[in-house]
Amino acid sequence: MRPPGEENVRHNPLRSKAILSDLAGPDAPLGRRSFLTLGAALTGSLAIGGKPALADPAQGSPPADAPWSQSIGAGVVDRPYGRPADTEASVIRRNVPWLTASMESSVSFSPLQDLHGIITPNGLFFERHHAGRPDVDPAQHKLMIHGLVERPLLLTMKDILRFPSISRIHFIECPANGGMNWRAAQMNSLQFSHGMVSCAEWTGVRLSTLLEEVGVKKEAKWAMVEGADGAHMNRSLPLDKCLDDCLVVYAQNGEALRPEQGYPLRLVVPGWEGNVNIKWLRRIKLGDKPWHSREETSKYTDLMPDGTSRGFTWLIDAKSVITFPCPEKPLDGPGLYEIRGLAWTGNGKVKRVDVSMDGGINWQTARLHEPVLSKALTRFSLPWRWDGRPALVASRVIDETGYVQPTIVELRKQRGSNSVYHNNSIQTWQVKPDGSVFNVQLA
Amino acid sequence: MYSSRKIYLPIVAIVLAGGSLAGAAEPGSFGYGRVATPAQIAGWDIDVRGEDGAGLPPGKGTVDRGADVYAEQCAACHGTFGEGEGRFPKLVGGVGSLRDERPEPTVGSYWPFAPTLWDYINRAMPMPAPHTLSADDVYALTAYILNLNDLVPQEFVADRNSLPKVKMRNRDNFIWTDPRPDTMAKPCMNDCVNAADVSISSTAEGRNLTPRTTGPLDTMQPK
Numbered sequence: 001m002r003p004p005g006e007e008n009v010r011h012n013p014l015r016s017k018a019i020l021s022d023l024a025g026p027d028a029p030l031g032r033r034s035f036l037t038l039g040a041a042l043t044g045s046l047a048i049g050g051k052p053a054l055a056d057p058a059q060g061s062p063p064a065d066a067p068w069s070q071s072i073g074a075g076v077v078d079r080p081y082g083r084p085a086d087t088e089a090s091v092i093r094r095n096v097p098w099l100t101a102s103m104e105s106s107v108s109f110s111p112l113q114d115l116h117g118i119i120t121p122n123g124l125f126f127e128r129h130h131a132g133r134p135d136v137d138p139a140q141h142k143l144m145i146h147g148l149v150e151r152p153l154l155l156t157m158k159d160i161l162r163f164p165s166i167s168r169i170h171f172i173e174c175p176a177n178g179g180m181n182w183r184a185a186q187m188n189s190l191q192f193s194h195g196m197v198s199c200a201e202w203t204g205v206r207l208s209t210l211l212e213e214v215g216v217k218k219e220a221k222w223a224m225v226e227g228a229d230g231a232h233m234n235r236s237l238p239l240d241k242c243l244d245d246c247l248v249v250y251a252q253n254g255e256a257l258r259p260e261q262g263y264p265l266r267l268v269v270p271g272w273e274g275n276v277n278i279k280w281l282r283r284i285k286l287g288d289k290p291w292h293s294r295e296e297t298s299k300y301t302d303l304m305p306d307g308t309s310r311g312f313t314w315l316i317d318a319k320s321v322i323t324f325p326c327p328e329k330p331l332d333g334p335g336l337y338e339i340r341g342l343a344w345t346g347n348g349k350v351k352r353v354d355v356s357m358d359g360g361i362n363w364q365t366a367r368l369h370e371p372v373l374s375k376a377l378t379r380f381s382l383p384w385r386w387d388g389r390p391a392l393v394a395s396r397v398i399d400e401t402g403y404v405q406p407t408i409v410e411l412r413k414q415r416g417s418n419s420v421y422h423n424n425s426i427q428t429w430q431v432k433p434d435g436s437v438f439n440v441q442l443a
Numbered sequence: 444m445y446s447s448r449k450i451y452l453p454i455v456a457i458v459l460a461g462g463s464l465a466g467a468a469e470p471g472s473f474g475y476g477r478v479a480t481p482a483q484i485a486g487w488d489i490d491v492r493g494e495d496g497a498g499l500p501p502g503k504g505t506v507d508r509g510a511d512v513y514a515e516q517c518a519a520c521h522g523t524f525g526e527g528e529g530r531f532p533k534l535v536g537g538v539g540s541l542r543d544e545r546p547e548p549t550v551g552s553y554w555p556f557a558p559t560l561w562d563y564i565n566r567a568m569p570m571p572a573p574h575t576l577s578a579d580d581v582y583a584l585t586a587y588i589l590n591l592n593d594l595v596p597q598e599f600v601a602d603r604n605s606l607p608k609v610k611m612r613n614r615d616n617f618i619w620t621d622p623r624p625d626t627m628a629k630p631c632m633n634d635c636v637n638a639a640d641v642s643i644s645s646t647a648e649g650r651n652l653t654p655r656t657t658g659p660l661d662t663m664q665p666k
Contacts, residue, residue: 090657097654098664101520101530104570111656131573146484154483155476162475188647191656215470224490230573232566234490283487290619292493292556294563298548301617307541308616309553317623327647328656354630359641363632392641398630406626414625418546422623430643439647443640 088114093124094191099180104132105231107174109195112321112342113328118169118377120198122253127260128174128196128274130295131230136280138264141228143248147285150215157264160250163205163213168247168270169376171344173197173316175273175300178423181408185439190326193427193439197319197344199377202268204249207242210284220286224293225267228282235276236290237269241314245270245375248281271346271375272314273421275300305416316346318405319424320353320380320397331435334388339366340381345399350378352398357384359392359428359442360407366395391431392442408441489566489574493556496607502578503602506595509587512580516569525549525591535591538612551592555617557609561585561601582606 084091093108100106108127110120120126127133138157146152177196180186187193216239223242226234237246247268250257257263262279269276275295290296290312302310320343325331343350349372354363369379380395397405408425430440491498514523521527525534537547546552550560565581567573576584586601594609595601647653654661 092660094654094656094660097662098652101532102570113656131567131570144479144484144487146479146488150470152479152484153476154479159476163473184645185647186650186652188650188653189656192653213470213473213475226490230567230570232489232574234566285488285490287492289492289494291490291562292559293490294554294559294567297493297555297559297617298550298553298563303541303546303548305542308618309613310621311617311619313621313623315621315623327653352630354632358638359636361634361636361638361641363630363635392643396630403624404626404628404630406628410626410628430646430648440643441645443642443644 090114091124093127094195096180096187096192105130107176107196109191110198111191112195112197112323113190113326115323118199118342118371118373118379119253120200122200122255122258122261125198125200125252125258125261126174126196129229129231129260130233133260134229134280135259136228136264141264141280141282143265143282143284145210145214145284145286147224147287148217148220149211149286150217151213153210153214155210157250160205160248160265163209165203166206166247167201167203168245168268169199169201169371169373170268170270171197171199171316171375171377172268172274172277173319173344175275175313175316175421178425179420181425181439181441182412182420182423183417185441188327188439190321190323190328194321196274197342197377199344200252201254202247202249203251203254204247204265204268207246207248207267207284208244210248211242211286216286219288222287222290224283224285224287224291225276225278225281226283226285227262227278228280233275233278233295234291234293235278235295236293236312237276237314239286241269241272269314271316271348273300273316276314300421302415302419302421304419310419313422316344317422317424318345318347318350318397318399318403319343320350320395320405321427322355322393322395322429325393325431325435325437326429327437327439330437331386331431333435334386337384337386338381339384339393340379341366341395343368343378343380343395343397344376345397345403346375347399347401347403348374349400350380350397351400351402353378353380354396354398355380355382356394356396357391360394360426363396386431388433390433392428392440393431394426394428396426409443489562491558491562491565493559493562494607496558496561496603499558499561499603499606500578501603502582503600504579504581504583504586505600506583506586506590506597508580509583509585509590512576512584513587516576517584520570525588534588538592541613541616549592550588551594551612553613555611555614557585557589557594557606557611560588561606564588 091111091114095108110124110126143155174196181193221239223237224234249268250265252261265281267278267281302313322341324340339355343353353366355366356363366380366382372378405426411425428440428442430438520531521534527533533549535549535551537549537552540547561581564584582601586599589595654663
């Protein structure tokens with residue numbers, strides 16, 4: 001027997017033959033069994049012999065092979081659904097344990113600091129439940145559309161899938177995103193200060209198609225939309241918005257909705273606050289007046305300093321945030337960096353993003369990355385040579401209506417600091433000489 | 444002029460025909476699903492309108508009966524007198540606090556419409572078993588919570604006629620049209636602020652409120 005060695009592993013003719021025969025099927029001369037035996041022998045030899053010489057990447061002489069380059073990996077359907085690399089285990093939705101009384105009426109935040117595109121992976125999309133995540137049986141789930149309609153309907157999931165389908169990329173943001181920073185900088189984290197926004201490609205049917213199918217009566221002005229969760233979450237929506245761009249969706253990023261995103265059916269109300277994007281959608285009722293449900297009176301209303309409150313503040317105003325650097329991703333010494341970030345607006349498209357490194361004295365316009373889609377997250381970047389001195393980095397978005405993202409000082413001047421919702425202010429990150437980054441607010 | 448109009452008209456006709464074939468306007472043109480029957484609708488139609496109580500069902504409940512149901516089904520989370528256990532919501536108090544540094548919005552201080560209380564208890568409470576209470580018990584609980592908040596007298600009987608008439612304290616303090624945009628920032632590019640005026644008013648550094656963002660989920664509680 002030859003001693004276990006590098007040559008044996010790298011150029012074993014038996015091994016390549018074994019792979020070929022394995023692909024050819026069980027009747028081939030070298031069958032699956034001999035392949036498996038050989039594999040076991042190789043693994044064993046690596047384990048006994050320790051690291052092969054060339055596996056140390058520090059040695060760097062090409063070709064330098066790591067252990068995974070000198071062994072055979074897991075086969076197909078080893079993970080029939082698939083999952084991220086084990087080393088990405090920290091990239092998860094996280095909650096603030098002290099924030100809410102129960103985990104069932106609570107929120108979790110997307111790890112924006114580790115995301116690289118405009119699409120949020122389905123397992124990382126932020127969650128907001130009011131009565132936990134129901135596990136709905138799609139065979140029993142139905143959507144009822146009634147009220148001021150000509151022809152009230154009860155639709156099964158099969159029925160809904162037959163309607164003409166449409167796909168759109170849209171963000172959803174909880175209006176309380178950033179709520180913990182209304183009074184002062186509190187959360188030293190991108191995930192916890194901005195992670196209640198996510199973005200996906202949604203597939204379903206236009207709400208207008210369903211409403212045409214039931215026939216809207218002339219007196220109808222509002223819709224009440226309701227979920228099948230324990231909260232029976234319900235909100236009022238103006239009929240105009242329903243007919244404009246709302247979607248009744250069954251899919252998210254190409255697969256069925258995740259249970260925590262409303263499986264099997266949810267409403268997507270592009271550009272409007274997360275709460276109206278009813279999950280586990282089961283009922284739409286048309287009426288002539290709004291309902292003033294608990295979620296649009298006691299909650300999701302904005303308390304002003306004079307004691308009055310604003311209701312029906314559905315729009316998500318333009319907002320942006322620098323995702324690198326951020327508290328979770330400090331700088332690694334002076335040098336050239338790419339500042340990266342996300343911008344979005346419920347008004348339509350992002351038109352421009354400016355970035356400041358000096359706390360808002362001077363601004364430079366960043367590059368917007370394609371695609372720039374209406375009511376979707378938009379990426380921006382700007383190269384920055386950091387000299388190692390303290391810096392205050394911030395971004396400011398301008399949307400296609402000309403609306404400019406305000407500072408927290410401007411917002412407080414209008415709304416005080418008790419309005420909980422709709423804090424879309426400019427986020428400033430303080431960079432210290434050691435590269436560490438902190439959430440700060442400027443006077 | 445004349446001849447171009449002649450060509451134009453048939454095109455319009457074709458477009459219209461195509462539209463109706465595709466089911467753009469006619470109700471029922473896809474024909475999918477079932478027409479919902481009145482009985483089916485009645486089973487699902489639980490919503491109540493806050494302002495006028497439209498949708499409130501028959502039935503009624505007293506403050507006393509409400510106290511009994513409340514003690515059994517609600518007090519564990521909301522406290523015997525609505526004061527709220529731990530971080531569970533208070534159902535009373537906060538009257539006159541809405542302009543304070545730390546306002547306390549509750550049914551008594553904040554809610555604009557009494558029928559909304561019936562609707563919410565009916566659809567969402569008690570949290571561990573939502574939508575399991577009888578209409579009478581929901582009326583009774585509504586009466587009890589309104590009474591705890593001094594909004595109705597001890598002998599109040601809640602029903603579909605009495606609830607819409609309860610005057611809530613904060614009813615007239617809501618503006619139901621969105622006044623935004625309420626800021627008018629201009630996108631200045633250079634020398635926008637005096638360097639001497641740039642100062643940090645607050646920092647999250649050292650506050651110890653932020654859970655960790657690596658490793659397993661945090662279980663931190665505030666001190």
